[in-house]
Amino acid sequence: MNSGADVAIETIHREMTSFARRARALAGRLHPELSLVSFALLGHLEEGSGCRATDLAEHYALDKSTVSRQVAVLEREGLVERRQDAEDQRVQVLQLTEEGRRMLARVSERRRAAFKERLDGWSQEDLVRFASYLERYNAGPSAGAASPED
Amino acid sequence: MNSGADVAIETIHREMTSFARRARALAGRLHPELSLVSFALLGHLEEGSGCRATDLAEHYALDKSTVSRQVAVLEREGLVERRQDAEDQRVQVLQLTEEGRRMLARVSERRRAAFKERLDGWSQEDLVRFASYLERYNAGPSAGAASPED
DNA sequence: GCCCGTGGTTGTATTCTGCAACCAGAACGT
DNA sequence: ACGTTCTGGTTGCAGAATACAACCACGGGC
Numbered sequence: 001m002n003s004g005a006d007v008a009i010e011t012i013h014r015e016m017t018s019f020a021r022r023a024r025a026l027a028g029r030l031h032p033e034l035s036l037v038s039f040a041l042l043g044h045l046e047e048g049s050g051c052r053a054t055d056l057a058e059h060y061a062l063d064k065s066t067v068s069r070q071v072a073v074l075e076r077e078g079l080v081e082r083r084q085d086a087e088d089q090r091v092q093v094l095q096l097t098e099e100g101r102r103m104l105a106r107v108s109e110r111r112r113a114a115f116k117e118r119l120d121g122w123s124q125e126d127l128v129r130f131a132s133y134l135e136r137y138n139a140g141p142s143a144g145a146a147s148p149e150d
Numbered sequence: 151m152n153s154g155a156d157v158a159i160e161t162i163h164r165e166m167t168s169f170a171r172r173a174r175a176l177a178g179r180l181h182p183e184l185s186l187v188s189f190a191l192l193g194h195l196e197e198g199s200g201c202r203a204t205d206l207a208e209h210y211a212l213d214k215s216t217v218s219r220q221v222a223v224l225e226r227e228g229l230v231e232r233r234q235d236a237e238d239q240r241v242q243v244l245q246l247t248e249e250g251r252r253m254l255a256r257v258s259e260r261r262r263a264a265f266k267e268r269l270d271g272w273s274q275e276d277l278v279r280f281a282s283y284l285e286r287y288n289a290g291p292s293a294g295a296a297s298p299e300d
Numbered sequence: 301g302c303c304c305g306t307g308g309t310t311g312t313a314t315t316c317t318g319c320a321a322c323c324a325g326a327a328c329g330t
Numbered sequence: 331a332c333g334t335t336c337t338g339g340t341t342g343c344a345g346a347a348t349a350c351a352a353c354c355a356c357g358g359g360c
Contacts, residue, residue, distance in 0.1 A: 008277035013258075013265045014193055015284035018210075019166060020173040021190050022288075025211035028317080028346090037347080040171050054307055060171060063349050068309055070347085090307045090356045115163045118287065126283065127158035133280040134165035137268065187316080204338055213318050218340055220316090240325045240338045 030114065034107050037062070038070060042096065042104045045080060050093045079103055181257050187212070187220055188229075189261075192246065192254045195230060200243040229253055 027036035034042070041056055053071055057064040071094060074080045079100030085091035096104065119127060174186065181189065191206055207217040221244060224230045229250030235241035246254065269277060 005272075005274045005277050008274070008281040009262060009265055009269055011281035012269065012277070012284055013262055015281065015288050016169060016265075017173065017186065017190055017193070017261075018288050019284070020170040021186060021210050023167065023170040024174060025317090029211075035347080036167075036171060036174075040167070052307075061176065062347095064308065065310080065350080066348055068307095072309085088307085088357070092308075111167075112160065112163050115166075116159055119159055119162065122155075122286075124155045124158070127155050127162070129279065130283040130287070131158040131161035131165070133276065133283065134162055134169070136272075137280070138165050138168050185316085202338070214339065215319080215341080216317055218338095222340085238326070238338085242339075 026114075030110065031107050034103065035070075037066075038074060039104070039107060039111075041067070041070060041074065042079065042100060043108075045094055045096045046101065046104055050083075050095050052091055053094065056094075074100070181260065184253065184257050185220075187216075188224060189254075189257060191217070191220060191224065192229060192250060193258070195244055195246045196251070196254055200233075200245050202241055203244065206244075224250070 024036055027039070031039070037060070040060060044056060044059065045051065053067045054064060056062070056071075057067040060067075071080060071082075075082060078097055081095050081097050082092040083095065085093050122130075184192070187210070190210060194206060194209065195201065203217045203221055204214060206212070206221075207214040210217075221230060221232075225232060228247055231245050231247050232242040233245060235243050272280075
């Protein structure tokens with residue numbers, strides 16, 4: 001790899017980190033009602049209907065106790081529901097409630113608005129290309145060293 | 151804004167968020183000796199030699215008290231130095247120590263390796279363009295080009 | 301029926317964080 | 331010069347997120 005690419009990687013590395021930092025810091029401020037993790041968990045539940053706490057823990061590299069507590073909070077707030085699995089009594093299948101769906105949509109909308117503002121003035125071509133780069137990056141070249149279980 | 155751009159924004163939103171939570175989950179695991187925030191702060195110090203705690207706070211959307219404490223830790227560990235500003239006695243200019251530079255290089259190297267693996271196979275052109283998009287995004291809300299130090 | 305693996309919860313300690321109160325130096329107006 | 335306000339920074343405090351370990355409940359082999 002030549003040095004131009006190295007510099008680019010260094011930059012990508014730094015900027016992505018910076019972004020992560022800001023996203024985390026802002027998540028709590030902009031949406032006090034839904035932490036970044038809760039948001040991610042809800043989002044996960046939205047996609048595939050029904051999943052286990054253990055799945056979430058593994059997917060987000062979180063301890064199962066953490067997920068357990070987060071889910072407990074979300075349940076107490078009426079955003080998710082648990083359903084005992086008929087097959088296996090140990091398992092609790094998690095699902096979004098209607099309220100959870102609404103909340104997710106609301107927060108999602110606000111976040112999207114923030115992004116939109118930040119991306120105002122970009123040409124469509126740049127937006128599309130940027131999006132594709134991010135997708136490509138997150139998809140990972142395969143095993144993805146930067147993301148063991150994802 | 152047309153729908154093509156909207157889709158792109160949606161994607162950018164999702165992918166960046168995805169990245170953020172993974173980075174967060176990973177930070178503590180990969181580099182127990184340097185939290186994500188500490189790493190970011192050190193990195194920031196490396197670029198422009200000398201900056202104030204307030205600058206860091208603003209840049210990373212952190213409370214100044216948080217930065218104060220983080221910096222205190224980094225100082226105690228001998229990674230950064232404070233220097234009273236001659237102009238303004240209130241100001242403490244922060245700088246990396248040699249040890250700090252070494253530590254940063256070490257962790258940076260490990261992180262870069264992870265990124266590199268993930269970015270393996272990208273053309274230099276794509277890397278450079280991706281990097282510039284990220285910089286542009288992080289620089290702020292399209293503040294007509296050269297937005298200074300944020 | 302017993303033991304072990306798996307899904308989840310709870311106890312405990314740590315870390316990070318923000319807010320508010322505070323201190324010290326600078327900037328400004330009178 | 332003096333007081334007021336502003337700015338950079340620290341500290342007290344409280345809350346949230348997290349990991350780790352111990353634990354409970356169920357399921358599956360033996």
